[in-house]
Amino acid sequence: MRVQVAIIGGGPSGLLLSQLLHRKGIDTIVLERKTREYVLGRIRAGILETGFVELMREAGVAERMDKECFVHDGTVISYGDIEFGINFKELTGSHVVVYGQTEVTRDLYDARDAMGGKIVFNADDIQIHGADSDTPYVTYQADGTGHRIDCDFVAGCDGFHGVSRQTIPLTVRREYEKVYPFGWLGVLSETPPVHDELIYAGSERGFALCSMRNENLSRYYIQCSLSDSADDWTDQAFWQELKRRIPAQYAATLITGPSVEKSIAALRSFVTEPMRWGRLFLCGDAAHIVPPTGAKGLNTAASDIHYLHNALLQFYEDHDSEGIDRYSEKALARIWKAERFSWSTTNLLHRFPEQNGFDLKMQKADIDFLRENKEAQSVFAQNYVGLPY
Structure with missing residues (x-):
C-alpha cells in the first residue's frame, strides 16, 4: 500500500490530523495498536482551548461539540482561606470549553467512518524505516500477516511509550524531564458539579481540583503520594479528603456518590528535541508531556497538529517545504511556553516534600500577587485559554 502520510496512533491527535488532511x-492511513473500544474507554482531559475548538470546526467535526460543550469564561482559585476568580472573558475576550477527550475521539472516529478514512486497529510490531531518507515506509503485523506502507511522510502520534520517538537516534534527540514527587488521584462520579467553573485549590493538605464532564458527570482530583494506589482510597475517604482541601462553602454543598472510575496519574514535565527527523514528525505525547495542572496536554497536541497539517498543505499544494522545514522550531516555541505555564501553576498550588517555611511564604506571596494584580491575572488567562498559534 502507498499513501502520502502514514499516521501512527489512533488517538485524538492522529485522528484530527488524518481528518484535516483528508478534507x-x-x-x-492511521495505525493503532489497540482496539477502537480500548481507545474510547480511556478517560482523559476535557478542557479545550479556543485554538483546539477552531481546529475541530476546520475538520468538520464540531457539530456535537458546539451543541453539548460547556463554555467556561473563568476559573476559581483558592489557597487556604483565600479565594478569588479569574475572568478569562473579561481579560482576554476568549474562553475555554469543557468537552471530554473521549467525546472528541468518538466524533473523529465517526467522521473517519463517514468519509471512508483508512484506520487499522490491532496493528502490532509497528516499525518506521528510512525516516531520514526520501522514501520512508512503515511495517506492521495484523492478523498474523506482515504489511508495508510506503509514504511521503510519517506522523508519530503514538504517545510517550510509542515507537515514533524511539526511532530518532539518541545521537540526534535530546530529552528534558522533570518528575514531580506526587501524583493525582482522580475520581469520576455521576454527580452534578460543585461549581459552574473549575476550582483549583491549594491547601496545607495538598492540591485539589474540581472539574466536570457534563451537568451530571463530575471529575475531581486530589494530590496524593506516589506510593499510593487507587485501591488504597475508598470513595468515602476520597470525598472526606477533597472536602478538607476546597473552600468550606463548596465542601458544604458538594454532592458525593459512587466512583465510576478511579485512578492515580504520576506528574511529569517532558520535552524531546527536535520534533522532526527527516520525514518523521512527532506530535503530542510522543514529543512532550505536561502536568495536568492548567489543562495543556491535549491542547499542546492540537497545536502540533495545527503546525503539521498546515506544513503538509504548503508542501502538497504550493510545493513549498518551508513549513515542514520549520515544523519543529515552530511547535517547540509554543510547547515550551505551555510547559512553563503547567510547571509554574503546579508549583503555585501543590505541596512539595522539601518545602520549608520560606518556600511556603513565597508560594503565598505568589498567590497574593495573582489575586491582587490584574496584569498577572491577564497573563494567567492568556495562557489558560491558549496562546496564539
Missing part, C-alpha cells in the same frame, strides 16, 4: 485530498 484537503491528502491520502492518509
Whole structure:
C-alpha cells in the first residue's frame, strides 16, 4: 500500500490530523495498536482551548461539540482561606470549553467512518524505516500477516511509550524531564458539579481540583503520594479528603456518590528535541508531556497538529517545504511556553516534600500577587485559554 502520510496512533491527535488532511485530498492511513473500544474507554482531559475548538470546526467535526460543550469564561482559585476568580472573558475576550477527550475521539472516529478514512486497529510490531531518507515506509503485523506502507511522510502520534520517538537516534534527540514527587488521584462520579467553573485549590493538605464532564458527570482530583494506589482510597475517604482541601462553602454543598472510575496519574514535565527527523514528525505525547495542572496536554497536541497539517498543505499544494522545514522550531516555541505555564501553576498550588517555611511564604506571596494584580491575572488567562498559534 502507498499513501502520502502514514499516521501512527489512533488517538485524538492522529485522528484530527488524518481528518484535516483528508478534507484537503491528502491520502492518509492511521495505525493503532489497540482496539477502537480500548481507545474510547480511556478517560482523559476535557478542557479545550479556543485554538483546539477552531481546529475541530476546520475538520468538520464540531457539530456535537458546539451543541453539548460547556463554555467556561473563568476559573476559581483558592489557597487556604483565600479565594478569588479569574475572568478569562473579561481579560482576554476568549474562553475555554469543557468537552471530554473521549467525546472528541468518538466524533473523529465517526467522521473517519463517514468519509471512508483508512484506520487499522490491532496493528502490532509497528516499525518506521528510512525516516531520514526520501522514501520512508512503515511495517506492521495484523492478523498474523506482515504489511508495508510506503509514504511521503510519517506522523508519530503514538504517545510517550510509542515507537515514533524511539526511532530518532539518541545521537540526534535530546530529552528534558522533570518528575514531580506526587501524583493525582482522580475520581469520576455521576454527580452534578460543585461549581459552574473549575476550582483549583491549594491547601496545607495538598492540591485539589474540581472539574466536570457534563451537568451530571463530575471529575475531581486530589494530590496524593506516589506510593499510593487507587485501591488504597475508598470513595468515602476520597470525598472526606477533597472536602478538607476546597473552600468550606463548596465542601458544604458538594454532592458525593459512587466512583465510576478511579485512578492515580504520576506528574511529569517532558520535552524531546527536535520534533522532526527527516520525514518523521512527532506530535503530542510522543514529543512532550505536561502536568495536568492548567489543562495543556491535549491542547499542546492540537497545536502540533495545527503546525503539521498546515506544513503538509504548503508542501502538497504550493510545493513549498518551508513549513515542514520549520515544523519543529515552530511547535517547540509554543510547547515550551505551555510547559512553563503547567510547571509554574503546579508549583503555585501543590505541596512539595522539601518545602520549608520560606518556600511556603513565597508560594503565598505568589498567590497574593495573582489575586491582587490584574496584569498577572491577564497573563494567567492568556495562557489558560491558549496562546496564539
